[in-house]
Amino acid sequence: MDDALAPIRQKIDAIDREFVRLLNERLELAGEIGKVKRSSGGSIYASEREDAVLRKVCSWNDGPIKDEALRAIYREIMSAAIALEKATKIAYLGPEATNTHAAAIKKFGASVDYESIATIADLFTAVEKGEADYAVIPIENSTEGSVREALDNFVESDLKIVAQIYLEISHALISNDSPEKITKVYSKDQALAQCRNWLQRHLPHAQLVDAPSTSRAVEIAKNEPGAAAVAGELAAQFHEVPVQVHNIQDKSDNTTRFFVLGKKPAGSAGDGRDMTSFLISLGDQAASHSGALLKMLMPLAERGINLSKIESRPSKKRPWDYYFFVDVSGHYTDLNMKAALKELSTFCPMVKWLGSYPVVS
Ligand SMILES: C=C(O[C@@H]1C=C(C(=O)O)C=C[C@H]1O)C(=O)O
Numbered sequence: 001m002d003d004a005l006a007p008i009r010q011k012i013d014a015i016d017r018e019f020v021r022l023l024n025e026r027l028e029l030a031g032e033i034g035k036v037k038r039s040s041g042g043s044i045y046a047s048e049r050e051d052a053v054l055r056k057v058c059s060w061n062d063g064p065i066k067d068e069a070l071r072a073i074y075r076e077i078m079s080a081a082i083a084l085e086k087a088t089k090i091a092y093l094g095p096e097a098t099n100t101h102a103a104a105i106k107k108f109g110a111s112v113d114y115e116s117i118a119t120i121a122d123l124f125t126a127v128e129k130g131e132a133d134y135a136v137i138p139i140e141n142s143t144e145g146s147v148r149e150a151l152d153n154f155v156e157s158d159l160k161i162v163a164q165i166y167l168e169i170s171h172a173l174i175s176n177d178s179p180e181k182i183t184k185v186y187s188k189d190q191a192l193a194q195c196r197n198w199l200q201r202h203l204p205h206a207q208l209v210d211a212p213s214t215s216r217a218v219e220i221a222k223n224e225p226g227a228a229a230v231a232g233e234l235a236a237q238f239h240e241v242p243v244q245v246h247n248i249q250d251k252s253d254n255t256t257r258f259f260v261l262g263k264k265p266a267g268s269a270g271d272g273r274d275m276t277s278f279l280i281s282l283g284d285q286a287a288s289h290s291g292a293l294l295k296m297l298m299p300l301a302e303r304g305i306n307l308s309k310i311e312s313r314p315s316k317k318r319p320w321d322y323y324f325f326v327d328v329s330g331h332y333t334d335l336n337m338k339a340a341l342k343e344l345s346t347f348c349p350m351v352k353w354l355g356s357y358p359v360v361s
Contacts, residue, residue, distance in 0.1 A: 034085025047163035079109025091132035097238035161355030175228035187230035
């Protein structure tokens, strides 16, 4: 067999050598781009360009490699490029090995530096003060709804949303012991709730115990005989505890949406591939004028700007006064968007642009 493999492996070696040469050539060009960005004050991470690169390489793909594999490979190539342009620190809502950490890695790859930060407010501050280049925060979950603390922090902050990440949340049963030995299961209440049916069916006698985070649950279960944790697979890898059962969540389409925050806005991905988020206040009109909310939406609707989300939060300034968080299709620099905003600012006391970013992560 070895005789048959040797000549093919020689060919693979020759291709790998060429790969490495080309990767280094590509990285050197990224280094040149980094110099231009540093001298002009541009953002190192460019979500709209990464979106275009991923789309281009997938459109060139006519071989057996799956687009998903190509995207994963390019994720790491671009991660190396970012790190070469500038040592880049990504802060995320901790602790380590939680879903937000997994989302950050999905977006930024293995070559950048990561820092776990305990609260969403501190993540905003870290980027504002330049202690981190970008922050990754959870914004909403398909079953639990919005993360209110995340929305509220946008009111005072000038940071921009530069990208979004969608992560399918899957849970595993993680333990040093096999499932039949498990008498106690630790996890965060939400994760236990998302696996309730599975746990009832497979571990009906196990005691379910609340932990501050899924990652901490793995840490606790690691050192306790007969204990397991419900957490993501990153937590199992991180704490070096084996996964006993994969995908134990009751619903398979449980997805969390995250935002990447930076100091400088992202450019346009074009071709209807952008989304924009705003914060709008109607002031006293909301309570005193019938149809005020409808009036707020008309400048968008009349220009064919599609509204995908609207959420209200108390302003905390006066009772029954609200801010509206709005997600729409298009980029801030689109002409129809500019016109809609201009019209909105004629009657809304506050129209704040929170960022424009590519639709697909
Ligand atoms: C090289 C660049 O910088 C980063 C790296 C990219 C890449 O490796 O293709 C793309 C966008 C940026 O996040 C660039 O902006 O073109």
